[in-house]
Amino acid sequence: MEPLVDFLQNTLDGIALGASYALLALGFTLIFGVLRRANLSYGPAIMLGLYVATWAHLHFAHGLAVLFLIALASTVLAGAYVERLCFAPHRGGSAVAAMVASFALWMQLEEIATLALPRHLYEFPALYDGPALSLGPLAVRPEALVMLAAAITVAAALWAILHRTRFGTAVRALIDAPRAAALCGIHAGAVSIQVFALASAIGAIAGFLIVASHAQVTPMLGMWSTLKGMLAMMLGGLGSLPGAVIGGLALGLIEAHSQWYLGPQFRDFVAYLLLFALLALRPPWMSTRSAS
């Protein structure tokens, strides 16, 4: 019985962790799918948004709902700033130039956050600070359920936006065939900044729930969010939104299980090893859909 309980508990923890990765990956993938550009400043924009919320919390703001709205608004602004500075000037130009520019902004955003709040760690109001719920022999943290519910809700809302709105038609057309989209009169520049705003909003939801679950925030949130979002996207097949959710959940499960069975030092190692194997073997689902 014991090994089975361990396995189920790890699976449960992995799904909860994977739900946060899935959210991060949805935002990252949205930008990558539309622009074919890796936005390294994706995580740092989220980090900056959460730092603004933390700063507001230290000075005047109270209540999780207020802090969430502050984090959301400032992440979206930071995301739009990244788009205008790094991606708008390089549209149709060099992908590497845009990526390097987004790396430079990563440094800038991190500097801004750490200049304003120089300590390495700040407390953040906890989403929930009671005991875990017990499900027979298994323990479930309520904030994990919130994370899972948020991931499902965001994925469903994103699906509806992409499939039921004029904006969604433009986004999917740009993902499918950018040149044909231009010929249909879809203005990539106008859609791009909206995509950044939407992706940043999703990232802010993810970042807020992660920070509030841990009841703390550090500058590492930026790099961590970019890495987990990118890794989950790659595991899910580069640029597909359902793949981002699957990749996020897979990454969570891999981390939870390898941490338990192999030890915490193997937690990231196994995920990267798997990514390496996937990149080397290139299974059929692991390919960018043709851009033309």
Next chain:
Amino acid sequence: MLSVRDLVTAYGKIEALRGVSLDVAQGSITCLLGPNGAGKTTLMMTLAGILKPRRGRVEFSGRRLDGVAPHRIVASGIALVPENRLVFPNMTVLENLHAGAYQRRGGIEHDIERLFGRFPRLKERAAQPAGTLSGGEQQMLAVARALMSRPSLLLMDEPSLGLAPLVVEEIFKIIAELHRDGATIFLVEQNAHMALKVAQHFYLMEQGRITFSGDPGSLAEDEVIRRAYLGTAR
């Protein structure tokens, strides 16, 4: 209606268009012939705003359009059916049509119904991803998608490319029907036999320049063109 003067478009140092001048009259079907690599697709891409010309003018209904962004060119009433169709493969036929109507607000459903009347095969496949359609069906979808923007000038880049003869005939039947309904069409075509049946004016492009301009009669009389494009000697 469309007037092109001394248009030069280059890829780096290589000039693909080396001073192209031509006119498309309102209500006409004008056809551009020419060998592979002559610059026909470059011209279409430049007219649609995808490529920026280095020099020259494009005027459409009195407005300068050279160097203007593609979405503004669509807004001014020009739509291009691109070479190789370029449908949105992962979107349904219906969604492809909606993408074509991106800049419009009203009357979209009505136009879709009308186009389904003209292209009954697309109606049958409305909910299918466009990537699963046959080549001929994709070509019809590309034409229908371009028509969704209600263009006053339709540009078509080799609509018969890679299609079976029967399908090509169907495409040209549609081109003739569109023309009868008042459309102005500027067509790139290698299939001169088919083009001769519908077009009123021909241009020949070779190595980035216009080397012939005339009506179907003078085209058929030109010995060089006869051999190269109609495959018949006198």
